[in-house]
Structure formats: structure tokens, C-alpha cells
Amino acid sequence: MTDLLRERYTRLLRWYPVADRADRGAEIVDTYVDLAATGQRRPRPADAVDLMAGGLRQRLRAHSALGLADALPVAGSLALMMTTVLAAVWLINTESPGVWHDPASPMLGPFHSIGTPTWVAWLLAPLAAPLGLGRWAVAAAITVTAAVAVAVSVVPWFEMTALHPPLFLLVAQIGLGLAALAADNRRGLLDTAVVIAPAAVAAALAAMVVPEHQIGREALSVAALILVTAVVVLGVFFTARRDRRGWWPAALLVWPVLLLGMGLSLSSTYSFASRKAVVVWAVASLLAAVAVLTLAVRRQAWRARRRAEARILHFHRVAEQAAAEAKTSPPLAK
Amino acid sequence: MKTPLQEPTFLILTALARAPLHGYGLILEVSELSQGRLSLRPGTLYGSLDRLSDDGLVTVDRTEVVDGRARKYYRLTDEGTELLRTETERMRQAVQVATLRLAGGFA
Structure with a gap:
């Protein structure tokens, strides 16, 4: 046995x-x-x-790249904060009483949008952290988002709820969610819950002033900007402290940032309508992100090798110098 | 290594402060020190030991063969002992300040 x-x-x-x-x-x-x-x-x-x-x-x-593993929790926490704040924006944007709803449009139970279960699942994820179920809750939110993404892709638009979320927005949420799985199961998610409370309020206020027809585009650009700023600040901070996490959070979040950029780059009509454009963008950005990570790991290994070689060379020089000095110095008197 | 230490690292160093231990013994000791709150898995433990070894805080003390299986014992280096001492003193001072304040005193 x-x-x-x-x-x-x-x-x-x-x-x-x-x-x-x-x-x-x-x-x-x-x-x-x-x-x-x-x-x-x-x-x-x-x-x-x-x-x-x-x-x-x-x-x-x-490969002397342990900083990448160390950076996973912080990158995960950042991604989770972003998914949760975005979920709050999308929820208010679709279910707020201030938003106009066509009375003739189909509804999903009490909700005006098929996206609402997704946003609720994301908002619940950090709250599951105190029970030690944070990662399970994030995985559940990803699953719900993926299910809604499939529904949005296959169900004809006229049978869908009026305010259904566009595919590019759901795919960005899934990308951020996958990164959020790396958040520390209890502490990282708890920290996230504390940090997102004021952020969610700000998101709610922002969502109320965003006109309905521009759903999501401003929030996506702000989210991308916040994420880029956060990883740059972290990169500078970690590098200054000689923390081996260095710029690894930036390398880890390349894919989510590119996914957030998708909604901004594709034209409004095109990005709402074309499944193919979203799939192509998601796959291309994933390949780009993997390439960035691979290159970063290889560069780190190369730098470590160079440092080790320089150290060995230095020791050789010191040893040679000591030997030369021993030869030229007069013998000690007996 | 950066301080303050993370809890698992602190507990591994504390577990090794009394005597050298092998991997299984370390897992049991860390669990006992944390009153069952932290149970390290071998993959995580040996990764941490490698990292502590890279930082010069822990080293292999000896290898013993028991029932035909080689068991490596790990111990603190002088640097590891010093780091644990410094960290313990820092925590002791923090606890002292907190205790005083809770009792209504000044610190």
C-alpha cells in the first residue's frame, strides 16, 4: 500500500x-x-x-526568477480589486433605477441584464475571504462570467435582455479573474475587501454620472490606467527596496491590461457585434503576454548568470593579485 | 531577507532554534507552534527551506539513514539565529507597547 x-x-x-x-x-x-x-x-x-x-x-x-512567484499574490490582489470595482460599475450601469429600461425587453427574473448574476458573483468574492473560501468564490465568479459569455455569444440579440454585457467586457473580466486566483486565499482577499470598499463607492458615484449609451468604455479606460499606474508605482517601489518582486507584477498583468484595452481599441459597433474580433484579440494578447513573461524570465536568468560570472572573475583576479604580491614581497625573516 | 518576516518563515526559523530537525519533524513542530493553525505541506516546506538556504539562514546539519531512508536534518546558521533574535526583539517591543496602551499607560 x-x-x-x-x-x-x-x-x-x-x-x-x-x-x-x-x-x-x-x-x-x-x-x-x-x-x-x-x-x-x-x-x-x-x-x-x-x-x-x-x-x-x-x-x-x-532561472533566478523567484520574484515572479513572490509577485503572484500582489498581482492577484490588484486584479481582484479591479474586477470587483468594475463589477460594481456594471451592476449600477444596468440595474440602477436611474437607467432607462425598455419595458418590452425580456428580463432575467428580477434583473434587466443577463450580466447581473456575474457582477453579483464578483462582488461576493472578497466577502467570502473571512470564511477561507475566497479562491473558491473567485473560481465560481469566473465560471458564472464564462457561462454568461457563452450565452451572449450564442443567443440571438433580440432574445437577450436589453442591457446584455458585450463580449469584450466579459472576456476582460475573465482575464482579470484568472489573475485574481493568485491572490492570497485569506489575507490577500481580506485586504482586498477592505481596500475596495471606498473604491466601490467611488465606482458607484462614477457610474451614476456616466451616460447609459457609453456603458463601460470610460470605466475600462480608467481601469486600464489605474492598473498600469499601480504596477509602475509597485515596480519603482520594489526596485528601490531591492525587493525581488521588482517589475514582476507588471509582467504578470500584461494580459489583463491588454484585455481592458480591447474595448477601447475596437470601434464601438464592431466590438459589440463581432465575436471573432474579441476572440482574435484575446488570443493575440494572451500570446503577447506569454512572450513577455518568457522573455522576462530568460532575461532574469541571463542577468543572474552574468552576475555569477562577474563574481567568479573578481575572485580569480583577487587570487591572482594575492599570488603576485606573495611572489614579489621579501621573505619573512626567521 | 526582508523583515518583518512572514509568519511561515518566522515559525520555521523558530522551530529550528532548539535543535536541528528533518522535514517531517519541522512540519509537526510548526503546526504545534502555531497551535494547529498553520500546516505546511512538503512542497511548500522544501521550497521555503531552499529559499532560506539561498539567503544563508538555514543549512543541512547532517543526513541520517532510518529504515533505509536518508533523512536530512536542517539547522539555523549564525545569520539565521541572529535574524530570528532581531525579529523576536522587534515583535517583543511591539507587544510591550500594545500591552501598555491596552492597560491605559503611555508608550
């Missing part, structure tokens, strides 16, 4: 670099087996996630 469990844990070590597997693999598996409950036959799902995260972290360590 133990051998079978050991074998199954060993299989999960494939996430680790080969060198780490050889050096540490047995030790990690032994510790898991020691911790296993009596009669346990398979690794628990949380163990599988732990080994996957541990393996990926070790791969980053091998």
Missing part, C-alpha cells in the same frame, strides 16, 4: 526540474508518506496542487 502511494507521489514530482527530482525527490515523497493518513491510497488533491506549485517554483528558482 505504502509502495503504491509512494509511486503515485513520485509521479507528481514530474513538475520539478530533473536536478531537483534527483536531489530532493525521495525526501519530499518520504515526507508525504510520513504525513499520509492510515489507509490512504492516493495523493490528496491539495497535495497534487502543492507539488505542482512547488515544482514550478523550483523551475523559476533555477
Whole structure:
């Protein structure tokens, strides 16, 4: 039984670099087996996630890019704040009594927009943090958003609620949501809940003065601007403090920022109507974001190698200098 | 390493302050120190140990073979002990100030 469990844990070590597997693999598996409950036959799902995260972290360590892993919670918190504030804007923009609703348009239960369950799910996500369910709530909000995105894509517009959210807006929310999964499960989400309270009020006030026909475009531009400003400020702050997170939050949030930019770049009519344009933009921006991250990791590894080489060279020079001085100096008198 | 330390890092260093420990022992000790609030998983623990080792705070003390399995024991370096001492003093002062204020005194 133990051998079978050991074998199954060993299989999960494939996430680790080969060198780490050889050096540490047995030790990690032994510790898991020691911790296993009596009669346990398979690794628990949380163990599988732990080994996957541990393996990926070790791969980053091998590239001297651990700052990327360290930056995930802060990038996740920023993304979550943004999704929640945007959700508040969209909710007010569609369900506020001040917004004109065509009485002939279909409704979704008591709601005027099919997007409303999505926005409510996002607003509930930080509130689940005190229960330790923050990440589950974020995952649920992503699922609801994806379901609404599918509905918006396949249901003809005349059968849809009048104020249905455009696809580009839902896709941006999903992108931000995926980044938000990296927020610290309890503390990060709790901090987010505290921080977003004033932000949500500001968003509500802003939404009330935005004319209905311009739904979302101003909010998207403001969100993109806030996100870019936040990562620049963080980048400068971390770099000044020699914190290894440095500019990694900026690299991690490239995709969400590009997705927020989608609604601004595509023409109003085009972005509302074309599924193809949204899909092409989302895939192209994802590829661009992956390329940025890959290049950043490689550059970090190259810089670390250069630093190590410079250090070795320095030691060689010091040693050579010491040897030369020893040769030229007169022998000590006996 | 930047201070203040994060709680898991502080607890790992505290667990190693008394005597060298192997991975399994460290997990049990950290759980006990946190009164069951923090249960480290091996993937996370060994990642933290590597990081602490990179920062020169922890090192391998010895390797023992038990039931045919090699067990590495980890210990604090002098730098690790010093950092833990500094951090403990900082926390002690913060607690002292808070206690005084709660009692209605000045600090």
C-alpha cells in the first residue's frame, strides 16, 4: 500500500526540474508518506496542487526568477480589486433605477441584464475571504462570467435582455479573474475587501454620472490606467527596496491590461457585434503576454548568470593579485 | 531577507532554534507552534527551506539513514539565529507597547 502511494507521489514530482527530482525527490515523497493518513491510497488533491506549485517554483528558482512567484499574490490582489470595482460599475450601469429600461425587453427574473448574476458573483468574492473560501468564490465568479459569455455569444440579440454585457467586457473580466486566483486565499482577499470598499463607492458615484449609451468604455479606460499606474508605482517601489518582486507584477498583468484595452481599441459597433474580433484579440494578447513573461524570465536568468560570472572573475583576479604580491614581497625573516 | 518576516518563515526559523530537525519533524513542530493553525505541506516546506538556504539562514546539519531512508536534518546558521533574535526583539517591543496602551499607560 505504502509502495503504491509512494509511486503515485513520485509521479507528481514530474513538475520539478530533473536536478531537483534527483536531489530532493525521495525526501519530499518520504515526507508525504510520513504525513499520509492510515489507509490512504492516493495523493490528496491539495497535495497534487502543492507539488505542482512547488515544482514550478523550483523551475523559476533555477532561472533566478523567484520574484515572479513572490509577485503572484500582489498581482492577484490588484486584479481582484479591479474586477470587483468594475463589477460594481456594471451592476449600477444596468440595474440602477436611474437607467432607462425598455419595458418590452425580456428580463432575467428580477434583473434587466443577463450580466447581473456575474457582477453579483464578483462582488461576493472578497466577502467570502473571512470564511477561507475566497479562491473558491473567485473560481465560481469566473465560471458564472464564462457561462454568461457563452450565452451572449450564442443567443440571438433580440432574445437577450436589453442591457446584455458585450463580449469584450466579459472576456476582460475573465482575464482579470484568472489573475485574481493568485491572490492570497485569506489575507490577500481580506485586504482586498477592505481596500475596495471606498473604491466601490467611488465606482458607484462614477457610474451614476456616466451616460447609459457609453456603458463601460470610460470605466475600462480608467481601469486600464489605474492598473498600469499601480504596477509602475509597485515596480519603482520594489526596485528601490531591492525587493525581488521588482517589475514582476507588471509582467504578470500584461494580459489583463491588454484585455481592458480591447474595448477601447475596437470601434464601438464592431466590438459589440463581432465575436471573432474579441476572440482574435484575446488570443493575440494572451500570446503577447506569454512572450513577455518568457522573455522576462530568460532575461532574469541571463542577468543572474552574468552576475555569477562577474563574481567568479573578481575572485580569480583577487587570487591572482594575492599570488603576485606573495611572489614579489621579501621573505619573512626567521 | 526582508523583515518583518512572514509568519511561515518566522515559525520555521523558530522551530529550528532548539535543535536541528528533518522535514517531517519541522512540519509537526510548526503546526504545534502555531497551535494547529498553520500546516505546511512538503512542497511548500522544501521550497521555503531552499529559499532560506539561498539567503544563508538555514543549512543541512547532517543526513541520517532510518529504515533505509536518508533523512536530512536542517539547522539555523549564525545569520539565521541572529535574524530570528532581531525579529523576536522587534515583535517583543511591539507587544510591550500594545500591552501598555491596552492597560491605559503611555508608550
